Amino acid sequence: MNILVCVKQVPDTESTVRIAADCKTIQSQDLNFVLNPYDEYAIEEALRLKEARGGEVTLLTVGSEEAKKSLRTGLAMGADKALHVVCNHNHQDSLATARALADAIKGLPHDLILCGKQAVDDDQAQVPIMLAELLGLPSVSAAVKLEIKDGSATARREIETGVEIVETSLPAVITAHKGLNEPRYPSLKGIMMAKKKEIGEVNCAGGTDQVETIELCYPQPRVGGKILGEGVAAVPALVKALHEEAKVI
Amino acid sequence: MKVLVFAEQREGEFRKAAIEACCEGRRLSTGGDLTVVVIGKGAYGVARNLCGFGPDKILSIDHPLLEQYSTEGYAMALDAVIRSEKPDAVLMAGTSMGRDLAPRLGARLGVPVLADVVQLSWQDTKLSAVRPIYSGKLFTKIASLGRPGIATTRPKAFPAAVPDPTHQPPVSVFPFEISAGDIHARVSQTQSEAEGAIELTEADIVVSGGRGLKSNENFVLLEQLARTLGAAVGASRAAVDAGWRGHGDQVGQTGKVVSPTLYIACGISGAIQHLAGMTSSKVIVAINKDPEAPIFKIADYGIVGDVFEVVPALTEALKAMK
Ligand SMILES: Cc1cc2nc3c(=O)[nH]c(=O)nc-3n(C[C@H](O)[C@H](O)[C@H](O)COP(=O)(O)OP(=O)(O)OC[C@H]3O[C@@H](n4cnc5c(N)ncnc54)[C@H](O)[C@@H]3O)c2cc1C
Numbered sequence: 139m140n141i142l143v144c145v146k147q148v149p150d151t152e153s154t155v156r157i158a159a160d161c162k163t164i165q166s167q168d169l170n171f172v173l174n175p176y177d178e179y180a181i182e183e184a185l186r187l188k189e190a191r192g193g194e195v196t197l198l199t200v201g202s203e204e205a206k207k208s209l210r211t212g213l214a215m216g217a218d219k220a221l222h223v224v225c226n227h228n229h230q231d232s233l234a235t236a237r238a239l240a241d242a243i244k245g246l247p248h249d250l251i252l253c254g255k256q257a258v259d260d261d262q263a264q265v266p267i268m269l270a271e272l273l274g275l276p277s278v279s280a281a282v283k284l285e286i287k288d289g290s291a292t293a294r295r296e297i298e299t300g301v302e303i304v305e306t307s308l309p310a311v312i313t314a315h316k317g318l319n320e321p322r323y324p325s326l327k328g329i330m331m332a333k334k335k336e337i338g339e340v341n342c343a344g345g346t347d348q349v350e351t352i353e354l355c356y357p358q359p360r361v362g363g364k365i366l367g368e369g370v371a372a373v374p375a376l377v378k379a380l381h382e383e384a385k386v387i
Numbered sequence: 388m389k390v391l392v393f394a395e396q397r398e399g400e401f402r403k404a405a406i407e408a409c410c411e412g413r414r415l416s417t418g419g420d421l422t423v424v425v426i427g428k429g430a431y432g433v434a435r436n437l438c439g440f441g442p443d444k445i446l447s448i449d450h451p452l453l454e455q456y457s458t459e460g461y462a463m464a465l466d467a468v469i470r471s472e473k474p475d476a477v478l479m480a481g482t483s484m485g486r487d488l489a490p491r492l493g494a495r496l497g498v499p500v501l502a503d504v505v506q507l508s509w510q511d512t513k514l515s516a517v518r519p520i521y522s523g524k525l526f527t528k529i530a531s532l533g534r535p536g537i538a539t540t541r542p543k544a545f546p547a548a549v550p551d552p553t554h555q556p557p558v559s560v561f562p563f564e565i566s567a568g569d570i571h572a573r574v575s576q577t578q579s580e581a582e583g584a585i586e587l588t589e590a591d592i593v594v595s596g597g598r599g600l601k602s603n604e605n606f607v608l609l610e611q612l613a614r615t616l617g618a619a620v621g622a623s624r625a626a627v628d629a630g631w632r633g634h635g636d637q638v639g640q641t642g643k644v645v646s647p648t649l650y651i652a653c654g655i656s657g658a659i660q661h662l663a664g665m666t667s668s669k670v671i672v673a674i675n676k677d678p679e680a681p682i683f684k685i686a687d688y689g690i691v692g693d694v695f696e697v698v699p700a701l702t703e704a705l706k707a708m709k
């Protein structure tokens with residue numbers, strides 16, 4: 139089974155993100171970048187499927203030279219190949235990213251495309267489904283369980299009103315949510331092997347940008363810190379504050 | 388401006404967030420035209436329930452192949468409506484359905500989607516939005532250069548109006564054909580939440596527990612408090628990873644984002660990834676035995692104390708108040 143996994147490099151979730159002088163971009167020089175957490179679930183699922191059914195796992199990323207770090211992480215986890223998709227676009231526009239990926243994927247054999255549910259930098263959760271539409275494939279988003287049969291897949295997804303079991307033909311694009319599996323850590327051997335694996339490169343146009351950034355700003359800071367007291371003795375004060383001051387109960 | 392809103396419903400029930408999207412659509416269409424689209428089984432009948440929220444007309448699409456939501460089927464249906472109505476903007480609620488549907492629709496139409504927005508406006512004739520990025524650490528104001536501009540609205544970010552029963556726009560059936568071969572991914576089975584359970588992202592009050600709760604059984608204390616308040620129960624990742632609560636209950640960066648009017652964090656330290664899911668709550672209460680816990684820095688009200696003593700006392704005090 140040929141499985142493609144799309145991955146993205148994002149700032150570590152602990153990072154403090156600061157706005158750059160142009161008010162449209164962030165100061166990225168001091169940030170520590172990591173593989174998008176949801177993409178770890180996607181890679182893990184791909185590796186498990188490969189271990190059970192044979193085949194190959196190929197990673198793809200659209201981004202700068204720096205972004206190749208996320209490919210190295212995935213290779214160290216056990217992926218076979220990696221492709222760096224070089225394209226010139228503003229990362230705000232998911233459709234442009236999806237177009238670049240679709241271009242790169244058209245020439246690659248694939249039975250399944252796995253992605254993360256969402257990239258935790260711009261939090262759009264759109265690239266995979268747009269990619270599916272561009273490739274003319276079905277999609278299932280935010281899977282917490284996945285079973286592959288010959289030519290079809292069954293995914294479980296949690297929605298507001300309960301659970302949906304979705305059946306799809308393959309190839310399809312499926313996005314991984316937390317709960318799908320427990321991602322492995324790269325082994326020392328894996329890390330050493332990853333250094334030797336070659337990362338391919340393709341250029342893709344990606345199309346024009348259709349999202350314009352006007353400005354970035356910080357949220358209103360919350361001014362907390364009103365401790366009403368200690369233990370059970372503080373409960374009446376809390377009830378009073380919620381009822382009379384905040385008027386939320 | 389001409390605005391089209393897709394109003395999500397399942398089994399005849401409109402999501403609160405769908406009503407919010409309709410009301411924002413009304414505001415955004417000032418002086419113009421608001422069309423609301425309802426898709427699914429019995430769409431024509433239930434569509435009437437939206438009349439009071441101000442649309443100029445309502446279109447319903449009912450087809451045996453659209454009884455259940457499917458990304459492909461619903462995207463094709465909306466695509467057909469959009470090609471016929473030619474709106475300037477298309478809105479839908481940023482729920483699990485909307486966030487799954489909008490990107491496919493955008494890619495079909497070749498236009499971007501402004502996802503999970505908390506504010507909408509017109510920048511000249513371009514649809515412009517404010518949306519949180521980096522898990523709420525920043526906001527970005529963006530504009531779509533595509534026509535129509537498409538956006539998904541974050542649940543609870545937009546107010547829902549009180550319906551006006553005298554407003555009676557026309558409701559009609561939009562003719563649409565689809566064949567089974569057009570849908571490759573379909574829902575084969577659904578399991579519903581327990582009757583009456585309040586959904587986390589829709590709840591006005593959320594009571595969440597963390598590692599401080601120490602066990603699955605102890606969550607009963609939070610459930611009792613939640614029942615008294617009519618609240619939903621959430622959890623930190625530590626509580627979920629320990630197996631005390633399901634993944635669907637997790638609040639935070641890799642869980643759900645909630646914006647209730649009241650959020651009560653019990654035995655939760657306030658890690659940045661947890662805050663990502665709840666700092667847009669109106670009022671935050673923290674109950675934690677460690678006075679140095681970071682959650683107190685963002686909580687409006689705090690009690691330093693043991694959850695096993697404070698939570699039952701709070702439940703009793705609230706019961707007494709009723
Ligand atoms: C990529 C990534 C994504 C993440 N996503 C999320 C996410 O979506 N949501 C999330 O919540 N976390 C997330 N985390 C984890 C996060 O970093 C924290 O580890 C987690 O939030 C801690 O949960 P906690 O506050 O329940 O536990 P702890 O940090 O262990 O805090 C427990 C608190 O309970 C208090 N306590 C203990 N006993 C009592 C008692 N008897 N009475 C009162 N107070 C008591 C303690 O003082 C302490 O403050 C993520 C982490 C990473 C790296």
Ligand SMILES: Nc1ncnc2c1ncn2[C@@H]1O[C@H](COP(=O)(O)O)[C@@H](O)[C@H]1O
Pocket residue numbers: 143144145146174176177180198199200201232235239252253254255256257258260261262263264265266
């Ligand atoms: N630049 C990119 N390169 C490769 N894959 C990406 C890229 N951006 C997003 N993805 C994939 O799409 C998923 C959702 O990202 P997003 O739509 O940006 O929230 C990610 O988890 C990745 O799997």
